[in-house]
Amino acid sequence: MWGHLGLHGGARNLTLVRAGDSLVWRLDEDGRLVVEPRRTSTLADVRAAIAAAGVPAPPRAFTNAERDEATGQALNGSQQKLVLWIA
Numbered sequence: 001m002w003g004h005l006g007l008h009g010g011a012r013n014l015t016l017v018r019a020g021d022s023l024v025w026r027l028d029e030d031g032r033l034v035v036e037p038r039r040t041s042t043l044a045d046v047r048a049a050i051a052a053a054g055v056p057a058p059p060r061a062f063t064n065a066e067r068d069e070a071t072g073q074a075l076n077g078s079q080q081k082l083v084l085w086i087a
Contacts, residue, residue, distance in 0.1 A: 005023070017037045021037040021038065023035050023036065023037060024037070
């Protein structure tokens with residue numbers, strides 16, 4: 001169910017809610033109602049959330065030389081070709 005809520009400009013400034021924002025309503029640990037703007041997550045937000053959850057960081061990216069060596073080992077000297085389609 002969607003609706004509209006009028007929020008005084010002073011209250012909007014305190015809560016960082018902007019006109020037109022979607023709101024997230026939740027109860028905190030003390031049972032208080034908390035209203036926050038729903039924000040689109042950035043990549044930095046996602047990485048911070050993953051780090052906060054204790055998920056280990058992904059391994060570093062391969063260098064071109066490491067990638068070429070691994071590709072050569074995977075092909076094992078055969079005449080196969082590796083084709084990558086990049087959109």
